Amino acid sequence: MKILVAVKRAIDYNVKARPKSDGSGVELANVKMSMNPFDEIAVEEAIRLQEAGKGQEIVVVSIGPSACQETLRTAMAMGADRGILVETGEEVQPLAVAKLLKAVVDREQPGLVILGKQAIDDDSNQTGQMLAGLLGWAQGTFAAKVEVSADSIEVKREIDGGLQTLALKLPAVVTADLRLNEPRYVKLPNIMKAKKKPLDTLTPAELGVDIAPRLKLIKASEPAGRAGGVKVADVQELVAKLRNEAKVI
Ligand code: AMP
Numbered sequence: 092m093k094i095l096v097a098v099k100r101a102i103d104y105n106v107k108a109r110p111k112s113d114g115s116g117v118e119l120a121n122v123k124m125s126m127n128p129f130d131e132i133a134v135e136e137a138i139r140l141q142e143a144g145k146g147q148e149i150v151v152v153s154i155g156p157s158a159c160q161e162t163l164r165t166a167m168a169m170g171a172d173r174g175i176l177v178e179t180g181e182e183v184q185p186l187a188v189a190k191l192l193k194a195v196v197d198r199e200q201p202g203l204v205i206l207g208k209q210a211i212d213d214d215s216n217q218t219g220q221m222l223a224g225l226l227g228w229a230q231g232t233f234a235a236k237v238e239v240s241a242d243s244i245e246v247k248r249e250i251d252g253g254l255q256t257l258a259l260k261l262p263a264v265v266t267a268d269l270r271l272n273e274p275r276y277v278k279l280p281n282i283m284k285a286k287k288k289p290l291d292t293l294t295p296a297e298l299g300v301d302i303a304p305r306l307k308l309i310k311a312s313e314p315a316g317r318a319g320g321v322k323v324a325d326v327q328e329l330v331a332k333l334r335n336e337a338k339v340i
Pocket residue numbers: 097098099100127129130133152153154155183185188205206207208209210211213214215216217218219
């Protein structure tokens with residue numbers, strides 16, 4: 092089975108995201124970028140499936156500027172076999188990403204597509220669901236454990252108050268949650284080897300996909316600062332404040 096994994100180049104999770112001074116979006120100039128953390132988990136899971144004899148080839152796909160090649164090389168250094176960059180300098184919203192991924196799926200015919208559950212920059216949590224809808228495939232979102240058998244995949248999902256287990260017919264779309272696995276560190280020799288792995292570049296036009304934005308960002312702003320705390324003299328004052336000011340009792 093071929094496994095396709097979508098990897099996004101996103102703002103590094105250690106960087107504090109700041110809005111641009113004109114509020115037109117998040118500041119990306121001179122900001123460290125890395126693979127979206129949930130996508131690292133998705134790549135790791137594909138590699139573990141391959142190591143367990145459940146996957147023949149792992150193809151990683153990234154959509155965005157040419158710098159996304161770095162993200163693809165990191166995924167290949169982890170163990171993916173080849174990469175596809177869908178290159179565009181334009182803004183690509185989740186629906187456009189899902190349409191582009193569908194076009195790549197139509198070409199590559201994987202048995203399983205794994206994505207991150209969400210990109211930590213836009214926090215959309217939409218792409219996997221939209222891709223499954225466009226393909227007409229089963230979806231297992233927020234996967235905490237997966238088990239692949241001949242023609243199906245069992246996905247355990249963490250839900251409020253417990254675990255939900257789904258059995259999906261393959262081909263299917265799975266999105267990775269935090270506890271699915273712990274991604275491996277990339278070793279230096281593998282970084283060198285990854286440089287020789289095949290990386291193809293396509294454009295949205297070659298895939299016949301219109302990526303025009305459908306949503307308009309009105310404003311990006313910092314969350315309101317927290318008001319400072321106050322010291323209360325005794326329990327009576329605390330109770331009075333909770334009742335009359337915070338109105339929580
Ligand atoms: P989102 O719906 O934007 O929160 O993203 C969910 C997942 O879709 C991510 O974790 C990635 O696996 C995939 N994805 C989103 N945008 C891209 C992109 N530009 N290139 C590759 N994969 C993407």
